Amino acid sequence: MADDYSYRVNLRQLDDAIATMATFGAEVDGWLGEVDRHVADLHLSWSSQAAEAQRLAHARWMAGAAEMRENLEELREVARRAHTNYSGVAQTNEGMWPQ
Template sequence: MTYDDKFRVDLEQLDAAIDTMDKFGQKVADWLAEIDRQIAELQLSWSSQAATAQREAHETWSAGVDEMRENLAELREVARIARANYSNAIDINQKMWP
């Protein structure tokens, strides 16, 4: 096993992963806004036990989506920090070992 085989970070792949997370987060936000709009519109003309159950289920679902979005934001931040740290380490190593 050579030194290069022990540890390697592909910054382009890391950038692509961060970009994918950003795009997914935006898509989720767009989908949620559309679903919320449709649910609100439906609730204007629907009143029954089923409507109440549907609204409660949607609120539970929305809370789960919010939690997922928060976790995705944390993961993106971890990836951004890792990317910056790896990039800085590369720069420092290149200056130390020209």
């Protein structure tokens, strides 16, 4: 029954999650850059009301993607702080109890 209330943090899995978020963020940055370049190239030869509407839509999309990246970075920072805190608690607890 005691295990029903136990709380554990797997620091290795937390490290993996942080690394996965970093990798994903880097991939997203690459994709966004590629999309942005293609859209810029498209607008070299496209000018109309539809082109302007697409340009505005693309700007909104890029702003949303930038917000997602900021949120992902904030989540990574929270995870890094959690890792530091959990590591510190584990070391403190181990130091309090004789082996």
